[in-house]
Amino acid sequence: GGRGAAPAGGPPQDDSFTKELLQDIMPLIAKRYRVLTGPDNTAIAGLSMGGGQSLRTGLAHLETFHYVIGLSSAVGMGAGRGAAAGSTPPDPTAAYPALMADIPGANKKLKVFNMYCGKDDSLVVAGNRALSQAFLAKGVNVKYIEGEGGHWFIVWRRNLRDFAPLLFR
Secondary structure (H helix, E strand, C coil), X not given: CCCCCCCCCCCCCCCHHHHHHHHHHHHHXXXXXXXXXXXXXXXXXXXXHHHHHHHHHHHHCCCCCCEEEEECCCCCCCCCCCCCCCCCCCCHHXXXXXXXXXXXXXXXXXXXXXXXXECCCCCCHHHHHHHHHHHHHCCCCCEEEEECCCCCHHHHHHHHHHHHHHCCC
């Protein structure tokens, strides 16, 4: 289906991934498995395209997720296409209106908000740097960790080793 219009004065409509996750997958897991529920017991993390989806979904739904982790996230890709030479690049935080609407409130809710990327990840490192710097400049408590390597599983395994002990404390 196509994107519908946002309700008047409301946030943009969730994408298909977010709707499926929140309305179908998470309720099914809670019904079939013995899991702790609530935002203090719920994390969202992903890598590459899944990292971009995790950031978009998690930061738009802090009533559901208090742990948001992006690994080599697909953010800021294609920035500048069709832009006039010398024009100011768009604000990367604009893609996160719910977060930006209440930064102090978001900071209180987020127990872990980490973004990771490999220094040599030519696909997404520029977008991750720009987004994390823009978040920090606006007061968002994000931890940006840039390590050795590119868009590789060994990088993400190191990232997992770093953030897993921080979850659900």
